[in-house]
Amino acid sequence: MNQSTDPHSDPLNPIKPRRKGIYILPNLFTLAALFGGFYAIVMAMNGKFNEAAIGVFWALVLDSLDGRVARMTNTQSAFGEQMDSLSDMVSFGAAPALIAYEWSLRGLGRWGWIAAFVYCACAALRLARFNVNTSVVDKRYFQGLPSPAAAALMMGFIWFMNDQAVDPANVYIKWLTFAIALYSGLTMVTNVPFYSFKDINLKRSVPFIVIVLIAMGIAVVNIDPPGILFGIFVSYGFSGYAIYGYRKFKGQSVSVIATSKDEPEERGLH
Numbered sequence: 001m002n003q004s005t006d007p008h009s010d011p012l013n014p015i016k017p018r019r020k021g022i023y024i025l026p027n028l029f030t031l032a033a034l035f036g037g038f039y040a041i042v043m044a045m046n047g048k049f050n051e052a053a054i055g056v057f058w059a060l061v062l063d064s065l066d067g068r069v070a071r072m073t074n075t076q077s078a079f080g081e082q083m084d085s086l087s088d089m090v091s092f093g094a095a096p097a098l099i100a101y102e103w104s105l106r107g108l109g110r111w112g113w114i115a116a117f118v119y120c121a122c123a124a125l126r127l128a129r130f131n132v133n134t135s136v137v138d139k140r141y142f143q144g145l146p147s148p149a150a151a152a153l154m155m156g157f158i159w160f161m162n163d164q165a166v167d168p169a170n171v172y173i174k175w176l177t178f179a180i181a182l183y184s185g186l187t188m189v190t191n192v193p194f195y196s197f198k199d200i201n202l203k204r205s206v207p208f209i210v211i212v213l214i215a216m217g218i219a220v221v222n223i224d225p226p227g228i229l230f231g232i233f234v235s236y237g238f239s240g241y242a243i244y245g246y247r248k249f250k251g252q253s254v255s256v257i258a259t260s261k262d263e264p265e266e267r268g269l270h
Contacts, residue, residue: 037091
C-alpha cells in the first residue's frame with residue numbers, strides 16, 4: 001500500500017486550499033471611477049448636466065490611476081482587469097450615451113436614440129477588442145479612439161455648451177450632438193492609431209522645469225475648464241487621423257498590431 005510521504009498531510013484533517021483575496025487599493029480606484037459614471041447618470045436624470053459631465057471627467061482621472069497604482073504596488077489581478085472593463089463600460093459607454101440623449105438627442109426622436117445606441121455599442125466593441133488584442137498591439141498606441149477620450153469628447157462638448165448657455169433644444173445643436181456621438185463612437189472601432197502615453201515613465205526623474213510646466217498647465221485649465229478641456233480632447237480626437245495620414249504619406253505601416261495579425265486568445269485583459 002502506498003502511503004503519502006508528506007509529513008504535513010493528514011487524511012483525517014485535509015488541508016483546505018487557501019482562499020484567494022482581492023487587492024483593495026487598485027479596486028478602490030476602480031469602484032470610485034464606477035461611482036463617477038453612476039453619479040453622472042443620476043445627475044443627467046435630474047437635469048444637472050454640468051455635474052454629469054464633471055462626474056465622467058472624475059471617472060476618467062480615477063480610471064487612469066487604478067492601473068498605474070496596481071503596477072506600482074504589484075497588485076495586478078485578473079479580477080481587477082475584469083472590474084476595470086466593466087467600470088469603463090458604465091462610465092465611458094453607457095453614461096455618455098444616456099447623458100447626451102437626455103441633454104439634446106431626445107429631441108431628434110428615433111435618430112437621437114440611434115446615435116446614443118451606436119456610441120454605446122461602439123464603446124462595448126472597443127473594450128472587447130482591447131481586451132483580446134492586448135498581447136499584439138503596440139503599447140505606444142491605442143487601436144482606435146480610447147473609450148475614456150471618446151467620453152471626454154462627448155462630455156466636454158456638453159459641458160462647454162452649457163457653460164456658454166447654449167440651448168440644447170436648438171436644431172443645430174441637436175444635429176451637432178448627433179454628429180459628435182457618431183464620430184466618437186465610430187472612431188473607437190477604427191484601426192486609427194492614437195498615442196497612448198504608456199511609454200512615459202513616472203518613476204524616472206525629470207528636470208525641474210517639467211514640474212513648473214505642469215503647474216502652469218493646471219493653472220491654464222482653471223481659467224476656463226469647460227473650454228480648455230473640450231479643446232484638448234477635440235485635438236486628441238483628431239490626432240489619430242493626423243498620425244494615420246502622416247504614416248500614409250511617408251509610406252509607413254499604419255497598423256498598430258505589433259507581433260501578429262492572427263486573432264489572439266481571449267484572456268479578458270484590460
